[in-house]
Amino acid sequence: MSRIKFSRKWLALPYGIFMILFVIIPLLLILAYAFTDVDGHFTLENLTGFFGSASNINTILVSFIIGALNTVICLLLGYPVAYFLAHRDMKMPTAIVLLFIMPMWINFVLRTAATRDLLYWMGLNGGAHPYLCTMIGMVYNYLPFVILPLYTTMTKLDYSQIEASSDLGARPWQTFVKIVLPMSAPGIVSAATMVFMPTMSSYVISDVMGERKLSLIGNSIQLYFDQGLWHMGSIVAVIMLLLIAFGMVATKNVQKEENVRGNMW
Amino acid sequence: MESRASPVGVQGAIFCFGVMNVEKENVIIELVGVTNRYNDTVAVDNFNFYVKKGEFVSFLGPSGCGKTTTLRMIAGFEHPTEGKILLNGKDIADLPPYERPVNTVFQKYALFPHLDVYDNVAFGLKLKRIPYETTDRDGNKVTKYRKLTKKEISKKVTEALKIVDLEEFEWRDITTLSGGQQQRIAIARAIVNEPQILLLDEPLGALDLKMRKEMQIELKEMHRKLGITFIYVTHDQEEALTMSDTIVVMKDGQIQQIGTPEDIYNEPKNAFVADFIGESNLYEGTYMGNRKVRFLNHIFDCVDDFPANEKVNVVVRPEDVKFAEVGKGMIDGVLTEKVFKGIHYEYTMMVGRNEVTIQSTRSMETGVPVSVNIAPDLIHIMKKTIVSNVYDDAYIDNDNRVIIAGGAFDCDVTQLVPGSSLDEEGYVIAPDGKKYDFKDADVLVDVSLSDIEIIDNEEDGVVCGKIVSMIYLGNHYQVLIRTEDDEDFVADTEYTWNEFDRVSVRIPAEKIRMTLRGEVSKYVKD
Incomplete structure (x- = not known):
């Protein structure tokens, strides 16, 4: 008889160790780097220095705008797609959803480079139109993340509620605004969080598509790290972390209420 | 049209000959030759009936009888493949639901979870535009439309909630309500619009027995107070008997009987x-x-x-x-x-x-x-509705088998020529030496109810089908088996089967009675 009683919680041990090694310690390291100088003394200079620079503020603003724009465009494109896919008369919806999801299976770097070349071939030069090309790359990459949660929410819409709305005198557009849209709100929020935050922090897409002509938060972290400015890079990482945490809290209420799956956070 | 549309109803049977026109004035909705087909299945087959103003009518029948489809056609969610739905004499068959002055209480309530009780009930009122007369600059009278004011809406909502006994619940969340309360809100949401007809699709199906009994009485009371025409769909015969003025009994997309609860109970048609x-x-x-x-x-x-x-x-x-x-x-x-x-x-x-x-x-x-x-x-x-199974589109195939309802049954072809016998090639040899080839011959087949064997195993019989109805007749069951091609076999059996069982059918060769259609001389082989 073994004296150590086996408990199911030991099964979590490998992951626990992994978490400590690769999540908690690095996070603490980032925090430590963010608030120390080269000699290891505590300082707020990194923070004040970051906000003191106009180009850094500009980077955050551009990241925010690109993130917001990408979210809006993806929602505008993805919502009708998900709506029609989830319609009960739709034949083979899974096959078509798959078609939208499939690009996600192709290697991300390859896919982005291919998109750039495709645009170049079509006459859109990343160097000449960095913002436009970056936006196209972003939308292309994040559209599946919008369609999937929206589709999941919409397949769960109760068709009888739509009929009830029509029965009570609502024209199709009124039913859409008053019933379909509010009821798919959790899916919209979920989709938005899946697009907005990763867009803000992405750097490969802006790097490749914009030919390094524009700088998002992710690009500025990379730039600092490349130059060996670990402390500055860390403070940017902390700021981004706070931004994401803030976004999470802001959308949490909607999430909890409707309990929708499909959020990867 | 008037005579074709003549009501099958008991009230119709009494009045339709003498005072037809007087009677018609009270008619709020009339179905004329309404048929609904989905792919190849007929959900509703040539319905003709009318409902009088203020009546409480129930559509009663087992699942799949067409009662819900009929209700949905009146509501506008489905459209008839053929026929007319006359509301106050005007055909509304192609109007969308939002343009019809009828409201529905749904089986699973279909309340809007993102709105509270007040907003659920006020939903229809907020969309409503009411006409009013005004004079324009030139002094002409014109009809304009306006929204209801907040005060008007609030008054109506309160009244409706009072009728369903939930006055205090205005600001409650839908999800916090019990099934019975949700049902009442669903009723309030419909009646607040003062529809000409209230359609109820098995509204009490999800409630427990005691609650259901209470709601039955309350609905009846509501019907009396409001004076609105109620059309109620149910599969519960007791419910229909308790509440209705008129019951429409349906089965297999066909009206079996229309009448008062007393008529239907005491004088069933079949x-x-x-x-x-x-x-x-x-x-x-x-x-x-x-x-x-x-x-x-x-x-x-x-x-x-x-x-x-x-x-x-x-x-x-x-x-x-x-x-x-x-x-x-x-x-x-x-x-x-x-x-x-x-x-x-x-x-x-x-x-x-x-x-x-x-x-x-x-x-x-x-x-x-x-x-x-x-x-x-x-x-x-x-x-007695069915005396024996008759198939008038049967024919003989290459192997001297008879094709009935898509299945090839072994049979005795020699019965087509008295005293004949089969030779080894499969030709029928008559006593006078004439040779007959009955390949592709059209025959009329007649099989007694007791000669059809029902077999559990789908592979063992000739034709497969589903049991669609079963009636106990004192010492045996009369079972109706329907094949996928919509052909029916009616069989008498002592064994108990279940409705919707998939079974197969076999008929002993000697029990298939056949009559040749057309002259026997046509099939002489020289």
Whole structure:
């Protein structure tokens, strides 16, 4: 008889160790780097220095705008797609959803480079139109993340509620605004969080598509790290972390209420 | 059109000849030749009936009978493939739901979870535009439309909530309400719009028995107070009997009977209605003529009139079988079962091989002989609907088998020529030496109900199908098997099957009676 009683919680041990090694310690390291100088003394200079620079503020603003724009465009494109896919008369919806999801299976770097070349071939030069090309790359990459949660929410819409709305005198557009849209709100929020935050922090897409002509938060972290400015890079990482945490809290209420799956956070 | 659309209803049967037009004025909705087909299945087949203003009408029938489809066509969620739906004399068959002055109470309530009780009930009112007269700059009278004011809406919502007894619930979240409360809100949401017709699609189906009984009474009361026409869909015969002014009994997309609850209970038109409405003893009998009918091995006096020697179905309600002094009743039998049902006992009496269900308040011993009487006016006789299976589109194939309902059945082709025999090549040789080839010959096939064998295993029979109905006739079941091609086999069987069972059908070759269509000389082979 073994004296150590086996408990199911030991099964979590490998992951626990992994978490400590690769999540908690690095996070603490980032925090430590963010608030120390080269000699290891505590300082707020990194923070004040970051906000003191106009180009850094500009980077955050551009990241925010690109993130917001990408979210809006993806929602505008993805919502009708998900709506029609989830319609009960739709034949083979899974096959078509798959078609939208499939690009996600192709290697991300390859896919982005291919998109750039495709645009170049079509006459859109990343160097000449960095913002436009970056936006196209972003939308292309994040559209599946919008369609999937929206589709999941919409397949769960109760068709009888739509009929009830029509029965009570609502024209199709009124039913859409008053019933379909509010009821798919959790899916919209979920989709938005899946697009907005990763867009803000992405750097490969802006790097490749914009030919390094524009700088998002992710690009500025990379730039600092490349130059060996670990402390500055860390403070940017902390700021981004706070931004994401803030976004999470802001959308949490909607999430909890409707309990929708499909959020990867 | 007027005569074709003549109502099948009892009220119609009474009035339609004399005071048709007077009667028509009170009609709020009328279905004329309404058919609904989905792919190849006919959900609703040529419905003709009307509903009078203020009436409480129930569509009653088992699942798949077309009752919900009919309701949905009136609501506008589905459109008839053929026919007209006349609302106040105007065809609304193609109007979308939002343009119809009818409202629906849905089976699963279909309340809007993102709105509170008040906003759910106010939903229709907020969309409503009411006409008002005004004079424009030139002094002409014009009709304009305006929204209801907040105050008007609030007043109506409060009133509606009062009717369903939930005044205090205005600001509650839908998800915090019980099933019964949600049902009331769904009713309030519909009646607040003052529809001309309120459609109710099995609204009490999700409630428990006690709640259902209470709501039945409340709905009836609401109907009385509001004066709105109610069309109520249910599969619960008791519910329909309790609440309705008129019941439309449906089965398989066809109207079986329209009438008041009393009519339908006391004078069912066919065995299906008798079996579906209330409990009943159903038998096959023979009308002897002269107001006498024979069933249960006894000749009873009765009040109905039929041609002599006609095969009939007989219905006797369990409460109409009365115990008599032993040996002095009309029929004798033995009680085999006794179940206490609260206000009465339910007995099963065996008369030979036939079962008789009896309801009585008297407590009797089981296992002893008893005698019972049935009063002549409580014996209800109906025309027997199906006497045998007849297929008029059957034909003979290459191998001298007959094709019925898509299946190739072995049969005896020599019956087509009296005294003939088969040669080794499969030709029919007549006694006079003539040779016949019956390949592709069209025949009329007739098979008795008792000659159709039902087989559990789908592979063992010739044709597969689904059991769509089963009626107990005292000592055997009459089972209706429908194939995928919509062909029916009606079989008498002593075994119990279940509705919706998939079974296959076999017919012994010698039991298939065939008549050649057309001249036999056509098939002579030289």
